[in-house]
Amino acid sequence: MAEMSPGTALRELQRAQSMLRKAREIARIARSDPDPSPRAFQAGWEGLRLAHAILASITVEAANEAVLTKHLAVSRYATALLVRLRRLQRRESGPIDDDDAGWAEGED
16 A cells, blocks of 8 residues: 555545535534434434544545645544534434534644
């Protein structure tokens, strides 16, 4: 297997972030529904699973400063999705929180 370059790692992290963004949008829409479909939770969970697989695939050779920073941002974004999925599973009501929207852009 060929070594992963930092550029490839950043592209993969961007792909993971895109998956998470789509999953969070599904969770956000489902949360506003009084009777959300279990398929929304499943779609969010699948996005989370795939993103974690990408995060785990980043090799140590590719781990430069930019990759580590992006990895951290994507990990935090995944955690925020997990919180939303937990709320969806519990059918918790309340305002939709967008306090972590900056994480989508990789901000610290």
